[in-house]
Amino acid sequence: MNEVEAVKNRDTIKLISYLLERHFGEQMADVWNIGLNLALRISDLLAIKFSDIDGDRLSIIEQKTGKRASIKLNPKTLALIEAIHQRHPEHIYLFQSHRSSQAKDRQAPAKPLTRRAVAKAFAFVGDDIKLALGTHSMRKTRGYHLYQACKDIGRVMRMLRHQSEAVTLRYIGITQQQIDKDFVELEI
Secondary structure, eight states: OOOOOOOOOHHHHHHHHHHHHHHHOHHHHHHHHHHHHHOOOHHHHHTOBGGGEETTEEEEEOTTTOOEEEEEOOHHHHHHHHHHHHHOTTOSBTTBOHHHHHGGGGTOOOOBOOHHHHHHHHHHHHHHHTOOOOTTHHHHHHHHHHHHHHOOHHHHHHHHTOSOHHHHHHHHTOOHHHHHHHHHHOOO
8 A cells, every 4th residue: 555645735635625526526525524624544434423423522432442532523524514414314324325325225234435435536536636645644634734733743643642753753744854944944
């Protein structure tokens, strides 16, 4: 699997959302926009059920770590979730597969979108705009922009629930060269 990038330009973030909606529909754009705001691993993002949301808080057990994640939802995310719920009040999953909706006749249980479907859509858009885009790009992008806003790697580590500064810096695409530049440019 190729290494994917954090999207560092805010206009590119909006362009990705537009292209996902244009080529793959509103649901895939919602995955991108909500994923950016939650900074979850794709497996956890796609597994969100409406029952995991209580008011303005999402509470899940992370699949990779087994740790509880309790995330306060910002107004943009709340509005997106409410719009999805209004469009699909019968859905169990936030990002429910439309194929599973069609499977009602067969009494098949509801299923979320697959990681593969999301990865395919993101890779298509990434190829279009010449950016290594994948399912981790949402999480990396959130971490990168938080770091740029606060320059507090500990805060970014807590948001991403990482154990090491080095892992977090590499994950969000902050290189030693960029750290050195910060030291040179900031004279006190």
